[in-house]
Amino acid sequence: MLVRSGILTSADGETVAVENANAGGAVVLVCEHASSVLPAAAGTLGLSAEALASHSAWDPGALAVSRLLSAKLDALLVHQRFSRLVYDCNRPPESPAAMPEKSEIYDIPGNRDLSVAERYARTAAIYVPFHDRISAELARRSGEGRRPVVVTVHSFTPVYFGKPRAVEIGILHDTDSRLADAMLAGAAAAGRFRVERNSPYGPEDGVTHTLRLHALPAGHANVMLEVRNDLITNSVDQEVMADYLAGLIADAVNTIGGT
16 A cells, blocks of 8 residues: 655654764765665555666665765765655755656656645655755854865766766766866866766756755855766775765865865
8 A cells, every 4th residue: 555645654764864974074975866765655656676676766876985985085974765756855846856757767656646745745754854954964064164065976877768878977066166177177187987067967957956955055165976877886896986086076175175
């Protein structure tokens, strides 16, 4: 039985997870699509096991890379504990993509024809606590006289609607490109991966919501990272990618004076 209001219970645990809470580094990592877990009340949302394991449900490898970055940069990490199919925390409540009826090739029956009350319940249970915690952590750091640097971490599929993607790492930004510019310059000098600006998505696709909500109004340096998920399928590759990204981030933060 699918229960669509009152989406979380105490048995589901907390909505948001925080790791390395007392980190000394400037970077605050955010992983909005860290998990494929559905709340018990959501059932399967009418989806197959294949769909629930796919990129539609989460960003494979993103949390593993985020955790490695947290260790390498001594960075605080905030991540979402539930699948973006229930609520995509990188979308505002008014966006149809926040609780999508279709994700890539999969229809999502459990998200079809949600009432206003059902949408509100999911927003209150998942979106609001997640972003409230990010706000609180950034405010705490600012209150301590530190200048936070916001970095969100995502992964993307190598093939999208049958079309291969050549880009390997996307460095995304909205109206503040300071950190992205410095990272792109570092990536060009290193020449190791195919790194592109605002690819395979950009702000016009609505993917910079977290940056717009938390970084831009306060003037925090920020960037959104997209890593092709076939490059981070195992622990060895995740370590290689995290080493590379940590170097780019650290050098870029030093370049722009973000600490």
